[in-house]
Amino acid sequence: AQSVSQHNHHVILSEAASLELGCNYSYGGTVNLFWYVQYPGQHLQLLLKYFSGDPLVKGIKGFEAEFIKSKFSFNLRKPSVQWSDTAEYFCAVNAFNAGNNRKLIWGLGTSLAVNP
């Protein structure tokens, strides 16, 4: 079955530390990949996405992610986090289901707390 695995459920960092959140998926076909962020009290919003082309994608607020097809991974990175990055981060994969319709499959999320 198609699934998305986020390795870290809770991450605590100090400001200026580097961040890498892992995301692996299980699906052998063509995928679209997303990272969404949910700031406290706010709705889910798109951080970045990969559809095709350059596997290194840049998103908002200095985030980037690299698609490594051979590893089925789409890890999120940021060189220097800020207190305002405290949020929940979700990885999602757009894959085809049995009826050949696309379906978003979500990881369980990673809660990031950045200490000032």
Add this chain to the structure above:
Amino acid sequence: KAGVTQTPRYLIKTRGQQVTLSCSPISGHRSVSWYQQTPGQGLQFLFEYFSETQRNKGNFPGRFSGRQFSNSRSEMNVSTLELGDSALYLCASSGTGGVLEAFFGQGTRLTVV
């Protein structure tokens, strides 16, 4: 362009009651998906509607149902509420035939007492 609008924002219901949540997608979007978000369970997919037809369905009991109207607005209904149904219910709309990028509403916080 207005975003995804969900109403109401907060609801408190009693066990055994039923509830209807509403979602208005972004203008022009025809796909509406519903999710249940709880701590520790992440985002659980309920179902997706496209052009008034249910296209994808998650693993929720039949107490959870939905529909979509010709203007793409969608409603989700939960009957015979249980305490475990307390959650944030999120609606997302997408602009194409496939779920290529989802835009989320603020959600409806349902508390069952």
